[in-house]
Amino acid sequence: MQPTQKVRVMVVDDSLVARNMIIRGLSAHPRIDVIGFAINALDARNKLAKLNPDVVTMDVEMPGISGLDFLKQYLPTHPLPVVLVSSLNLKVFDALAVGAVDFVRKPEGQASVPSFIADLAQRVLTAAQAKVRPAPVKAPVVKEGAPPPLGAAPGLNNVIIGLGASTGGTEATLAVMKRLPADIPPMVIVQHMPPGFTKMYAERLDRLCAMEVREAKSGDELRRGLALVAPADLQCRVVRVGGRYTVSCSPGEKVSGHRPSVDALFHSMSDAVSCKMVGIIMTGMGQDGAAGLLAMRQKGAFTIGQDKESSVVYGMPGVAHKIGAVMVQASCDNVAATLLRHLKTL
Numbered sequence: 278m279q280p281t282q283k284v285r286v287m288v289v290d291d292s293l294v295a296r297n298m299i300i301r302g303l304s305a306h307p308r309i310d311v312i313g314f315a316i317n318a319l320d321a322r323n324k325l326a327k328l329n330p331d332v333v334t335m336d337v338e339m340p341g342i343s344g345l346d347f348l349k350q351y352l353p354t355h356p357l358p359v360v361l362v363s364s365l366n367l368k369v370f371d372a373l374a375v376g377a378v379d380f381v382r383k384p385e386g387q388a389s390v391p392s393f394i395a396d397l398a399q400r401v402l403t404a405a406q407a408k409v410r411p412a413p414v415k416a417p418v419v420k421e422g423a424p425p426p427l428g429a430a431p432g433l434n435n436v437i438i439g440l441g442a443s444t445g446g447t448e449a450t451l452a453v454m455k456r457l458p459a460d461i462p463p464m465v466i467v468q469h470m471p472p473g474f475t476k477m478y479a480e481r482l483d484r485l486c487a488m489e490v491r492e493a494k495s496g497d498e499l500r501r502g503l504a505l506v507a508p509a510d511l512q513c514r515v516v517r518v519g520g521r522y523t524v525s526c527s528p529g530e531k532v533s534g535h536r537p538s539v540d541a542l543f544h545s546m547s548d549a550v551s552c553k554m555v556g557i558i559m560t561g562m563g564q565d566g567a568a569g570l571l572a573m574r575q576k577g578a579f580t581i582g583q584d585k586e587s588s589v590v591y592g593m594p595g596v597a598h599k600i601g602a603v604m605v606q607a608s609c610d611n612v613a614a615t616l617l618r619h620l621k622t623l
Contacts, residue, residue, distance in 0.1 A: 579619050
């Protein structure tokens with residue numbers, strides 16, 4: 278798609294109020310053309326071939342065939358960028374796992390509608406440039422199938438790992454984490470996500486991966502076997518307290534357009550961490566994390582960037598690579614192996 282072309286959008290929502298709100302809001306954007314709507318998944322199936330939209334916005338919970346079931350049936354044979362529009366619902370992550378590109382949380386009142394529309398519009402524009410790779414439905418990865426432990430090498434007790442991602446990152450980060458052992462050095466993860474979802478995402482990672490994963494809170498101490506997910510709408514930074522490292526999670530200005538920000542995390546690691554560091558930047562729109570990763574590399578960190586071919590959106594890792602912040606590029610499936618090879622040299 279040419280940057281000057283309008284993105285053609287189809288809106289799928291069973292609620293007349295929500296549907297009209299989304300249609301009016303997106304239609305007001307100069308780069309978006311709402312070409313049609315559907316009142317449920319069956320209606321969407323009947324209209325998609327004729328309308329041929331660039332992006333679909335879709336409610337997750339609908340009567341009859343849910344948005345999740347529709348994506349399971351449709352995306353494997355008709356790859357199409359889908360942005361989910363959902364209330365606080367764990368099924369969002371199942372829909373992302375089967376190929377949806379991104380999601381936005383429905384507004385809870387009229388006061389939040391303008392920010393909701395602005396967020397949705399940006400995600401629609403990003404989705405129009407995304408690579409859609411429908412994932413086959415698989416049995417969940419369980420902790421019993423975890424990789425073998427790294428062991429008691431003393432050097433592994435003096436490493437901190439930071440990972441940042443945005444569009445496409447929920448599944449990309451899971452692909453990395455499920456390949457890591459239970460005794461991985463401490464990790465801090467920033468994933469751009471609406472409020473309320475980071476706790477559910479951390480619980481999902483904890484259920485599917487070998488290490489302990491939970492949403493971060495101020496004062497949490499970094500230790501081996503623990504991965505912390507930055508809470509939505511707070512800046513998460515690494516803090517040194519004597520010989521220990523903790524995290525701070527606090528309100529504050531957006532950094533690189535985001536809160537939490539990958540740059541905020543990576544710059545804090547560059548400033549505060551005196552032991553070994555690893556920085557990983559994954560798929561995502563924009564450039565959040567690139568400057569911070571460069572600062573980490575300049576302080577001696579080992580840095581990994583997801584490659585273009587496997588990124589849903591090669592924005593953040595692409596900028597990081599361009600400015601020299603990335604030491605090694607790796608596909609999503611090989612990021613974990615690249616990290617483990619490095620850790621075994623310490």
